[in-house]
Amino acid sequence: MVAVETGRTTVPFRQFVLKMHSRCNLACTYCYIYAGPDRSWRARPRLVPTATLRQSALRIAEHARAHRLREIRIDLHGGEPLLTGPGPLLDQAAALRAALPAGCTAEFGVQTNGTLLTPELIDTLGAAGFRLGLSLDGGTPGLNHRRVDHAGRPSWPAVSRAVRMLADRPGVFAGILSTIDITT
Template identity: 50%
Template sequence: MTATPFRQFVLKVHSRCNLACDYCYVYEMADQSWRDQPHRMSAATADHVVERIAEHAQAHRLPSVTVVLHGGEPMLAGVDFLTDLVRRLRAEAEARVDVRLQTNGVLLTQRRLETLAEAGVRIGVSLDGDASANDRHRRFADGRGSHGQVHRALRLLGQDRYREVFGGLLCAVDLAHPPLATYEALLAYEPPAVDFLLPHGTWSDPPPGRGAGSAGTPYADWLLPIFDRWYERHETWIRLFGEVIQSLLGGVPAVEGLGLRPSTMVVVDTDGSIKQLDALSAAYPGAADLGLNVSSDPFDAALSHPITVLRQGGIESLGATCHACTLVQHCGGGLLAHRFHRDTGFHNPSVFCPDLLRLITVIGERVTADLNTQ
């Protein structure tokens, strides 16, 4: 198999967070290596990151790359550090560099927003719905909810002059809260896009409400009322639904965890370690480790790693259950972390398999019925 070059670089610019969300895969799940990471990426490590991304883009003649400033909470690194890093990335790479920042929004003030907007950084904010839904999980360490601060930040980001840098909202699905009420709370901020994320879990440590081996479909049942409303009104872009429809119409989903497209994402931690998809932290300690560092290794060295091969292997990397499934080209077996079992590794369908099958099937039936009436 020919390796596919990386096109999305997730930079963990700060390893700590000012919130203590109880579902966080970084701090609350199997891999606790964040404790040994430097708090902020050093200037020397940032220099190496810039050099390695430019090197990779040039070696593979990439017309563009995406850089995601991540954490922890990336705003803790300071906007001067962030914007200087962005400036150097764009100056060194012989490719267009699309920069995005994923933040909890708590530290997003008018001045910081202005600085990031001037640097052309698109900003995504994590929010789980109204105050009740959001503050059930997304709290400060002392138990205070974060919704008030995030609301303030989103009102700033929603101003007309910042609309072009508003990347959208990221919402973790919580079965305890009504789906349409959650969706409407997000729509109140007029986001250009909404990403609904399934909570991380594995066959060995199933997500809330998802019994391993159960035929129930609680997550599909939660998402489908939102799909019905979205499909009728299109009040914003919902990536999960849009990518499923694209796949059903013959396209290739562009999001990891759907379809069979090779993964092109790689992570750099604050100490310069080159790592796999960071959600693998939910599987077992060290699951994302490659034993590589930007100070000494090019990104090409990560392309031959067995886990990279697994993430880029398409149907060949999937187990027998997925091979026998008629929808495998659409779900792709689900996110790699969600396939893990401590006895069988990653050669399993997603722990969300029944949910994914129902979601894709119902969306497919709706789209097919509409096409047949035209």
């Protein structure tokens, strides 16, 4: 891993974002990946290969060891990372925790659009030490026709359920990531 040079001080990376799934269950018209002109994502595997996950864990641990880090943050993204189901997310966390040097802890997050969340899934991930970030782009009628699933249905009903479920579990909720659309 490479540290960023700022003058004479080396600042090591402390946060890592890993893409777990290369597809999304939504078809947002404003998505820069899936609705943009570049279609190369279609040729990539849906799930990140296990060997890639293991190698990522080893390289992150190597970086933490080299810089004597006491804490790092790992955010699991997608597409929609919950399309993997909880197993691969839990496996990646276990692999990273096992690889980290003594004295270094990892905080894990999952960034989700919320449509696949259930109370059981939130509890499972929360019990494993995950915090969940919610992609929340709004609930206005103008946005509802642009943030839809692949059948054209608005995602807001499912996302608003996710908001309520996470509100009931504040220790698991990590925050909101929003795409701002000035037209809505």
